[in-house]
Amino acid sequence: MKDIKVIAFDADDTLWVNEPYFREAEEKFSNLLEDFLPHHSVQKELFKTEMDNLALYGYGVKSFMLSMVETIGRITDEKADIKLVNKAVNLGRELLNKPVEILDGVEKVLAALNGGYRLVMATKGDLLDQERKLIKSGLEKHFHHIEIMSDKKVSDYAKLLKHLDCKPEHFLMIGNSVKSDIIPVLELGGFAIHVPYHTTWAYEKVDIKIDDPRFFEAESIERIIDFIS
Amino acid sequence: MKDIKVIAFDADDTLWVNEPYFREAEEKFSNLLEDFLPHHSVQKELFKTEMDNLALYGYGVKSFMLSMVETIGRITDEKADIKLVNKAVNLGRELLNKPVEILDGVEKVLAALNGGYRLVMATKGDLLDQERKLIKSGLEKHFHHIEIMSDKKVSDYAKLLKHLDCKPEHFLMIGNSVKSDIIPVLELGGFAIHVPYHTTWAYEKVDIKIDDPRFFEAESIERIIDFIS
Numbered sequence: 001m002k003d004i005k006v007i008a009f010d011a012d013d014t015l016w017v018n019e020p021y022f023r024e025a026e027e028k029f030s031n032l033l034e035d036f037l038p039h040h041s042v043q044k045e046l047f048k049t050e051m052d053n054l055a056l057y058g059y060g061v062k063s064f065m066l067s068m069v070e071t072i073g074r075i076t077d078e079k080a081d082i083k084l085v086n087k088a089v090n091l092g093r094e095l096l097n098k099p100v101e102i103l104d105g106v107e108k109v110l111a112a113l114n115g116g117y118r119l120v121m122a123t124k125g126d127l128l129d130q131e132r133k134l135i136k137s138g139l140e141k142h143f144h145h146i147e148i149m150s151d152k153k154v155s156d157y158a159k160l161l162k163h164l165d166c167k168p169e170h171f172l173m174i175g176n177s178v179k180s181d182i183i184p185v186l187e188l189g190g191f192a193i194h195v196p197y198h199t200t201w202a203y204e205k206v207d208i209k210i211d212d213p214r215f216f217e218a219e220s221i222e223r224i225i226d227f228i229s
Numbered sequence: 230m231k232d233i234k235v236i237a238f239d240a241d242d243t244l245w246v247n248e249p250y251f252r253e254a255e256e257k258f259s260n261l262l263e264d265f266l267p268h269h270s271v272q273k274e275l276f277k278t279e280m281d282n283l284a285l286y287g288y289g290v291k292s293f294m295l296s297m298v299e300t301i302g303r304i305t306d307e308k309a310d311i312k313l314v315n316k317a318v319n320l321g322r323e324l325l326n327k328p329v330e331i332l333d334g335v336e337k338v339l340a341a342l343n344g345g346y347r348l349v350m351a352t353k354g355d356l357l358d359q360e361r362k363l364i365k366s367g368l369e370k371h372f373h374h375i376e377i378m379s380d381k382k383v384s385d386y387a388k389l390l391k392h393l394d395c396k397p398e399h400f401l402m403i404g405n406s407v408k409s410d411i412i413p414v415l416e417l418g419g420f421a422i423h424v425p426y427h428t429t430w431a432y433e434k435v436d437i438k439i440d441d442p443r444f445f446e447a448e449s450i451e452r453i454i455d456f457i458s
Contacts, residue, residue, distance in 0.1 A: 057325075066321075069314060069318060073314065078310075082302055082305070083302075084311075085298060085314050093285065096286075097285070127377065145392075148356065150360050163374075
């Protein structure tokens with residue numbers, strides 16, 4: 001990894017806490033519907049709705065909110081009290097208003113790499129929500145460029161690289177999702193370091209063993225320095 | 230306007246039809262609630278909800294959908310049948326699935342300017358929805374850069390100009406909203422051409438007479454050529 005010029009960081013669950021907040025919201029959502037279905041079935045139904053809506057709504061909290069609303073209608077055969085809908089919407093509003101909790105080691109690593117590399121934040125989700133989290137985090141000063149992507153497929157990274165005027169062999173992506181942060185970048189010919197997080201959204205889970213000389217696994221974000229320098 | 234290097238176009242109601250689709254959805258939404266309130270009051274309440282949610286949700290169809298859902302709860306004092314909520318959500322889904330209707334003259338103008346200038350599309354709204362509309366429109370090939378912005382305030386344009394490495398005096402913005410496309414760009418020292426559209430969202434309406442040597446008004450997008458060349 002001698003020729004890296006651009007280092008891109010995923011944001012949710014790489015720079016700051018995200019998935020545990022969603023899990024908490026899902027728990028509360030299941031509580032709302034426990035008169036109709038057991039918790040695990042509610043969560044299964046919600047996930048099904050989210051997957052059905054992904055192509056139309058994209059990622060992020062507002063999509064999650066709309067999927068909760070739709071799931072209430074379906075699970076209850078349109079018999080739920082509308083108060084449940086408002087409660088679900090409020091769970092989403094709580095998510096949007098959460099404070100940003102930066103993960104351990106992130107500030108130290110960004111400060112250490114800043115100057116030697118062009119640092120990029122590359123995340124998917126709601127445009128405004130991710131911008132707001134970045135501002136709340138105070139991490140904006142470290143980044144040369146912020147890219148909020150509608151998806152993280154190979155074609156999306158290809159567009160990002162073109163935009164940054166960076167060849168794949170000079171590009172390193174760091175993130176917690178093998179599916180979104182690692183596989184598409186390796187496929188393009190870039191480098192990738194996986195920094196696992198304890199909680200992963202079912203959608204992001206993959207059961208693949210990666211065997212690629214441009215792939216590395218770091219047990220924490222502070223350890224990525226070992227691979228780069 | 231001799232030194233223009235970058236020409237940026239707003240998208241909704243500048244390149245393609247947008248606001249009339251929202252108006253149609255608002256009409257249908259008022260129909261859903263006519264047992265509770267007269268049409269104009271429903272629309273007033275919906276607009277109030279949208280304004281209250283703007284800072285938290287941002288612009289776009291998903292925000293509009295969540296505001297419809299919330300308005301049903303408030304107008305009916307949480308007594309509405311949940312079926313109304315699902316009907317409102319479906320109005321939003323219809324909006325997301327609308328075909329893209331390119332406005333008269335747009336393709337001709339873009340083709341004429343392409344080559345002589347860096348053309349940019351600068352729009353606010355849902356990230357995925359605006360990307361999808363651009364792809365459906367077939368206009369992507371004309372643009373050097375696409376910027377989907379969470380807002381169109383002076384600071385947002387300043388960021389865009391920095392990103393494009395373009396001085397304000399080399400920048401021309403074209404759009405239908407005096408509030409979002411014209412005033413902030415003039416304030417930065419850029420050029421702006423207003424191309425009015427017959428339908429304007431209440432939020433975008435301003436009652437200001439602009440007296441600025443860098444401001445022009447074109448009666449149709451085809452006439453912008455008169456000012457540029």
